[in-house]
Amino acid sequence: MDIIQKGIYLTGTVLVTIGLLAGCGSSKESAPEKDKPVEETKQQQTEQQKDKSIASEEAKNDNVIEISAFEMGYTPPSVTLEEGKKYTLVLKNDGKIFHDLTAKKLDVKITNMGKMPDHPEKMSFLDEIDNIFGVNKVHASGNHDDGHGEVEMNYIHMNAKSGQTVKIKFIPQETGEFKFFCSVPGHEEAGMHGGIEVE
Template sequence: MKKYLVFLGLFIIILAGCSPNDEQSLEKDPSTVQQEQEQQVEQQEQQEQEGLQEVDTNDATVSEKSQEPTEVEKVEDLTIEVSAFEMGYDPDKITLVVGKEYELVLTNDGKIFHDLTESNLEVEITYMSEMADHSDELSFIDQFFGIQTVYADEGHDKKKDDEMNNIHMNANAGQTVSIKFIPKETGEFEFYCTVPGHKEAGMVGEFIVES
């Protein structure tokens, strides 16, 4: 009987030690709970940082876009300025596009009369400023060689040039004149000074008209 009671007591003790206590099973080690809480805090902070970085990236992208220069519509410059001098033009090659209206501004930076003439290119003259009359002064070349007074090619007057739809511009020393015109055909066309001896001395240039 005593042995039986002893075995029974041992069995109860063992059974009590093995049976989980509901409250103890729900309880966690304080250090474990603290670690879990710290991990949760770290995860929340990491998520918040990632969110802030994404916002910063978006803001930076928007800022970069806002700083990008806006495209300004480019206005094509259709004014061509040409300097005439002894003995040449600057520039001496001028590129045009057929059908566009240009303003050609000729300044005589030389010391004697010069003109600019192109008699083969068909153009529509839309404007012409006041021009100097052809000079009866000696050209630079003529003065150098002691030749008598010469005149520029006859027949180039404003009315006739308007009718022919060709380019012809006269300018005394220091004078600036201008015309507006529309090229009507493509190709390469020589312009020159009609004062005798000037073309021969190299006072020539070229219009290059493209489509």
């Protein structure tokens, strides 16, 4: 009986010691921030604050408008602009398929357009019918910048693959209410449209 009690006591002591050592080892690993020098942490915070203030200042100066495309709509569904003011329109495709944003009736002066992907050659059965009858569709593709920051288009048309973000810079040339939509066959009809009001 005495040997059994000593064995239990020894086993318990070994287990407690292992537990304490494991606990001490994990506390060092779980708190790496305490090991960092205070100056380094402060410097990172200062750099992050500078980046945020620069981004917000750029957003104020550029009048950035962000629109998200998804199946089947846009967020926000409408925007208000001022005639003659410079804007940067950022389109982010949060959907799983190819989308675009088109506002053909809004007269704009495009000052810069980023590189955009071509519309996929086969997007739907409707495209096949158009090909049979010889209907040609015009879509934004590639880089439309003529090398001097000016773009020949006088309306908005942006393409984005799933997960892609594209942008253009433009100046609205007229006041009124205008529609924007996705020109991929069937998307506008499924509810993928919104409005632009220019004051």
